[in-house]
Amino acid sequence: MTKQRVTQLALAVCGLAFLILGAAQGGYQTTMAKAVRICMECIGIG
Amino acid sequence: MDRRKNRKKAAFRRKCIQLASALLYNANFAGFASGTIYKGDPKGVCVPGLNCYSCPGAVAACPLGSLQNALSAMPNKLPLYIVGILMLLGLSLGRLICGFLCPFGLIQELLHKIPGKKIKKGQWSRKLSWLKYAVLAVFVVAIPLWYAFTSGYPLPGFCKYICPAGTLEGGIPLVAMREEYRSLAGWLFTWKTGLCAAILLLCVFCYRAFCRFLCPLGAIYSLFSRVALLAFRVDAGKCDGCGLCTRACQMDVAHVGDRECIQCGQCRHICPRGAIYFGWERKQTHESEKTMSDSAADSHSPAGGMPERQ
Numbered sequence: 001m002t003k004q005r006v007t008q009l010a011l012a013v014c015g016l017a018f019l020i021l022g023a024a025q026g027g028y029q030t031t032m033a034k035a036v037r038i039c040m041e042c043i044g045i046g
Numbered sequence: 047m048d049r050r051k052n053r054k055k056a057a058f059r060r061k062c063i064q065l066a067s068a069l070l071y072n073a074n075f076a077g078f079a080s081g082t083i084y085k086g087d088p089k090g091v092c093v094p095g096l097n098c099y100s101c102p103g104a105v106a107a108c109p110l111g112s113l114q115n116a117l118s119a120m121p122n123k124l125p126l127y128i129v130g131i132l133m134l135l136g137l138s139l140g141r142l143i144c145g146f147l148c149p150f151g152l153i154q155e156l157l158h159k160i161p162g163k164k165i166k167k168g169q170w171s172r173k174l175s176w177l178k179y180a181v182l183a184v185f186v187v188a189i190p191l192w193y194a195f196t197s198g199y200p201l202p203g204f205c206k207y208i209c210p211a212g213t214l215e216g217g218i219p220l221v222a223m224r225e226e227y228r229s230l231a232g233w234l235f236t237w238k239t240g241l242c243a244a245i246l247l248l249c250v251f252c253y254r255a256f257c258r259f260l261c262p263l264g265a266i267y268s269l270f271s272r273v274a275l276l277a278f279r280v281d282a283g284k285c286d287g288c289g290l291c292t293r294a295c296q297m298d299v300a301h302v303g304d305r306e307c308i309q310c311g312q313c314r315h316i317c318p319r320g321a322i323y324f325g326w327e328r329k330q331t332h333e334s335e336k337t338m339s340d341s342a343a344d345s346h347s348p349a350g351g352m353p354e355r356q
Contacts (some may be wrong), residue, residue: 019130027127032090042239043217
């Protein structure tokens with residue numbers, strides 16, 4: 001296996017692990033909570 | 047003649063994909079009429095491109111806004127979820143996202159179609175392209191972390207002080223439609239609107255100026271350029287290092303598929319040897335060892351056609 005393939009595999013495993021662990025610790029809810037409210041900073045008010 | 051036709055066809059196909067993704071990201075059309083934002087479950091997932099989640103049409107979250115929000119939740123919670131999403135997006139598509147799936151990229155390209163004098167790329171623009179990494183480090187990472195650790199106050203530095211997508215897609219429509227926001231708009235709104243207008247105006251003269259010099263999301267995806275699974279690649283066996291591809295490219299690329307390449311694929315139809323292809327497997331035509339070694343030597347020339355990425 002080439003060095004590039006090893007890097008790709010490592011990134012895929014890490015990315016997937018982060019995503020699952022993050023979702024388990026409430027990452028989805030954190031993102032959701034921010035995204036369903038109007039972000040005052042984003043629109044240039046707050 | 048065929049190459050020119052194919053190039054036009056490919057450009058049209060890319061525009062269709064860009065438009066479709068922009069519409070898909072902002073499919074909550076009712077929001078534009080009511081001045082409210084979408085609150086359904088998909089908002090917990092990020093779209094790949096830069097698209098403000100406070101846009102009335104947005105049906106999912108912005109990856110940059112979500113990253114800053116997650117960093118603001120530290121040290122209590124690590125930003126694993128959003129970092130995982132960005133890693134998987136970067137690994138699978140890389141900067142193909144910039145070229146095909148970013149609504150703000152589409153806006154910039156359309157503005158650049160306005161006739162007039164255009165600013166040419168050069169060494170100055172290649173150097174200036176490093177600025178986006180500073181924007182990423184300071185506004186996306188350092189400012190939210192600083193506020194999170196010192197005061198616990200969430201402050202998305204990039205969204206607050208720079209993001210032109212937030213101003214254009216969220217700020218201007220919402221302030222225009224809702225009186226309560228109009229009365230709150232102050233110096234920050236004036237600053238952001240002025241900056242957004244300046245960036246959009248610059249895009250008329252300078253191709254994708256925001257992407258090239260300021261976009262931190264492009265900076266993140268560029269970190270995956272060498273390992274992205276789907277990409278335009280160069281067949282080292284066919285490439286003779288003529289450099290036509292990099293000279294014709296409007297981005298500040300040193301070679302096809304480098305950190306500045308947005309994977310638009312226009313170079314594919316410029317290459318006279320048909321050495322550029324799209325796919326996830328590396329190809330190397332074994333027609334001539336000599337050609338390969340010649341092209342490897344030529345790749346270090348300033349014009350720089352480049353053999354396959356390692």
